[in-house]
Amino acid sequence: xxxxxxxxxxxxxxxxxxxxxxxxxxxxxxxxxxxxxxxxxxxxxxxxxxxxxxxxxxxxxxxxxxxxxxxxxxxxxxxxxxxxxxxxxx
Amino acid sequence: xxxxxxxxxxxxxxxxxxxxxxxxxxxxxxxxxxxxxxxxxxxxxxxxxxxxxxxxxxxxxxxxxxxxxxxxxxxxxxxxxxxxxxxxxxxxxxxxxxxxxxxxxxxxxxxxxxxxxxxxxxxxxxxxxxxxxxxxxxxxxxxxxxxxxxxxxxxxxxxxxxxxxxxxxxxxxxxxxxxxxxxxxxxxxxxxxxxxxxxxxxxxxxxxxxxxxxxxxxxxxxxxxxxxxxxxxxxxxxxxxxxxxxxxxxxxxxxxxxxxxxxxxxxxxxxxxxxxxxxxxxxxxxxxxxxxxxxxxxxxxxxxxxxx
Numbered sequence: 001x002x003x004x005x006x007x008x009x010x011x012x013x014x015x016x017x018x019x020x021x022x023x024x025x026x027x028x029x030x031x032x033x034x035x036x037x038x039x040x041x042x043x044x045x046x047x048x049x050x051x052x053x054x055x056x057x058x059x060x061x062x063x064x065x066x067x068x069x070x071x072x073x074x075x076x077x078x079x080x081x082x083x084x085x086x087x088x089x090x
Numbered sequence: 091x092x093x094x095x096x097x098x099x100x101x102x103x104x105x106x107x108x109x110x111x112x113x114x115x116x117x118x119x120x121x122x123x124x125x126x127x128x129x130x131x132x133x134x135x136x137x138x139x140x141x142x143x144x145x146x147x148x149x150x151x152x153x154x155x156x157x158x159x160x161x162x163x164x165x166x167x168x169x170x171x172x173x174x175x176x177x178x179x180x181x182x183x184x185x186x187x188x189x190x191x192x193x194x195x196x197x198x199x200x201x202x203x204x205x206x207x208x209x210x211x212x213x214x215x216x217x218x219x220x221x222x223x224x225x226x227x228x229x230x231x232x233x234x235x236x237x238x239x240x241x242x243x244x245x246x247x248x249x250x251x252x253x254x255x256x257x258x259x260x261x262x263x264x265x266x267x268x269x270x271x272x273x274x275x276x277x278x279x280x281x282x283x284x285x286x287x288x289x290x291x292x293x294x295x296x297x298x299x300x301x302x303x304x305x306x307x308x309x310x311x312x313x314x315x316x317x318x319x320x321x322x323x324x325x326x327x328x329x330x331x332x333x334x335x336x337x338x339x340x341x342x343x344x345x346x347x348x349x350x351x352x353x354x355x356x357x358x359x360x361x362x363x364x365x366x367x368x369x370x371x372x373x374x375x376x377x378x379x380x381x382x383x384x385x386x387x388x389x390x391x392x393x394x395x396x397x398x
Contacts, residue, residue, distance in 0.1 A: 020352055036267070041352075043296070044267025045315040048275050064261075064272035073268040 002031055008080045011054075015076075018053035019046060031077040047073055054079075059088030109244045113251070116178050121187060121335070124178075128171040136160075136167045142384035149387065152303040153378050162379070169379040173217040173331050180219045181252035184226040187335060192224070194325070194341035201323040201343075202231055207278025209317050210285040210327040211344065213370055216380040220329030220339045221285060222253060234277045236270060236286035238263040263292075267312065271319050278322050285327065288313035288366060289383065298356075299390075300363040303371060307388050314362045317348035324348055326369055330377045342369065 004012060004027060012026035024040060036044040050073075051062040062082075066072065072082045112131075116124035136143065146166050150158040179187065201208050212218050218235075225233040239246045239262045250257035261273045261284070274284045291297040291310030299306035317324050326342040344365070350358040374381060 043312075043315055045271045045312065045319050047268035048271040048319040051272055051275075062272065064269050064276055069269055069272075070266055073266075 004029070004031060004076075005080070007084050008076055011080045011083055012076055014053050014057055015050055019049055029076055031080070032075050035073055035075055035079065044073070050079070054083060058083055058086070060086045106244045106247060109248055112175065113178050113248065116175055117182060121175075121179055124175045125172065128168065128175055132164065132168040132171045135171070136164055139384075142167075145384045145386055149303075149381055149383070150378070152305070153374055153381075166379045166381065169331055170382050170384070173380075173382070176217060176331075176337075177219045177248065178252065180217065180222050181248065181256070185223040188223075188337060189335055190220060190223050190337045190339055192339045192341075194343070197343050198224075198325055198341040199228075201325065202228070202281065202283070204323070205281045207281055207320070207322045208283050209274075209278075209320060209322055209324045210283055210341075211288045211313055211317075211324060211366070212285065212327045212329075213287055213289040213373075214382040215328055215370065215373055216331045216377065216382075217329040217337060218285070218287065218327075220337045221327065222256065223339060224283075225256065232259060232277065232280060232282040234259045234261050234274070234282055234284050236261045236263055236274070236284065238292070240264040271316055274316060274320055278320055284320075286313055286316075289370065298359055298363055300360060300367045302367045302387070303374065305388050307367070308390070309363045309367065311359050311363070314348060314359055314366075315350065317345070318350040321347055326366070328373050330373065330380055332377070340373075344369075 008031050009026060012029045015021070016024050016026045019042070021040065021042075029040070033039065036042050036046065047062075055061050062069075062072070068082070072078050112124070112127070115127065143163065146163045147158060150162050150166065154162070176188070198208070210221070212221075221233065221235075225231070233256060235256065237246065237249075237260045239260065241264070246257070246260070249260065261270055261277070263270055277284050289309060291308060291312070296311045297308040298311055299308050301307075302309075323346050324344040326340075326344050328338075328340045328342075330338045330340065332338055348362065350362075
C-alpha cells in the first residue's frame with residue numbers, strides 16, 4: 001500500500017471528520033482503493049458531503065457536470081490530485 | 091424458472107421504432123384514434139410476452155388473494171398501453187384533453203415555497219408523466235427527473251422530442267451516484283423539484299428486502315440515501331390512471347427531512363423502505379391495474395424467484 005502524501009493525508013482527515021467515520025484511521029486509507037463501495041463503507045451518494053467539505057476547506061466547487069467526475073471520485077488519489085490542482089491559492 | 095430475469099434484462103415496453111410509429115400515429119390521429127389502436131396492441135403484447143404475463147398473474151394473485159383469469163391481466167396490460175400512449179399527449183400537449191385532479195397540491199406548494207427544493211419519490215404505478223402537468227402550471231419551478239438514459243433509450247428519445255425542456259433537465263443516473271447527488275443538490279439549491287422512481291434497483295445497486303403484499307421484495311436504498319444527503323422535504327408522488335381521460339396526481343408528504351445516521355443505516359433504511367412499501371400497497375388497493383412492474387417483483391437477489 002502506498003504511503004500517503006501530505007496532501008492526501010490532509011484530505012483523508014477531512015473526509016473522515018466530515019463523514020464521522022469514527023472507526024477509520026485516515027493514515028491507513030489506501031489512496032488507490034475505491035472511495036465508494038469499498039472498505040470505508042461509503043456509498044457514492046456520500047459524494048455530496050465530501051463535495052461540501054471540500055468546498056468549505058479548499059474554496060472551490062466540485063460540480064456535477066465535470067466530465068472527469070468518475071475519475072475524480074474513484075479514489076483518494078484521484079480526488080486529492082484534483083483538489084491540489086484547483087484549491088484556492090494561499 | 092429460467093424466465094425469471096432481472097427487470098433490467100427485460101426489454102423496454104416497446105422498441106424505439108414502435109414508439110416512433112405510435113407517436114406519429116397518435117399525434118396525427120389524435121387520442122381517440124390512438125386509444126382504438128391500444129386494443130390490438132394490448133392483445134399483441136399479452137400474447138407475445140410470456141414473462142410479463144407471468145409477472146402480472148403473480149402480482150394480481152397477491153393483490154386479490156386468488157389466481158386471476160385472463161380478464162384482470164388484460165386490464166393491467168391495457169392500462170399500461172393506454173398510459174404509455176397518454177405519455178405522448180401529456181408530454182406534447184400537457185393536460186389538454188385530460189381531466190386531471192390533483193391531491194395534496196397545497197402541501198407540495200408549501201414546501202416549494204421554502205425554496206430548498208423538494209424530492210418527489212414515485213413508483214412504476216400509473217403515469218409519472220402526469221407530473222408534466224404540474225411543471226406546466228408552475229413553470230417557475232424547474233423539474234429535474236432522475237433517469238438512467240442508457241437503460242431507457244426509447245423513453246429518453248420521447249422526452250427529448252416532445253418535452254425538450256424536461257428532456258434537457260434529466261439527471262442521468264448512468265453517470266453514477268456522485269453525479270446524481272451533486273446534480274440533485276445543485277437543482278435543490280435553485281428551489282427545483284427532483285423526481286425519481288424508487289421501486290426498481292439497478293443490478294449492482296444496494297437493496298434491502300421489506301414486506302410488500304405479504305412477501306419480502308427487494309427495494310433500492312439509493313433514493314433514501316439521496317434524500318438523506320439532500321436534507322430537503324420528501325413527498326411521494328403518484329399519477330394514477332382512473333380510466334377514460336381521467337388521472338389523479340397525488341402528492342403525499344413523506345418526511346420534512348430524511349435522516350439516516352451512519353451507524354444505524356440498516357435499521358433506518360428498513361424503516362423508510364417499510365413505510366414506502368406500505369404506501370405503494372395503499373395505492374395498489376386504490377388502483378390495482380396501475381401496477382407497471384412487469385417482472386418478478388419478489389425475486390430474491392441470487393435470481394431465485396420467490397414462489398407465490
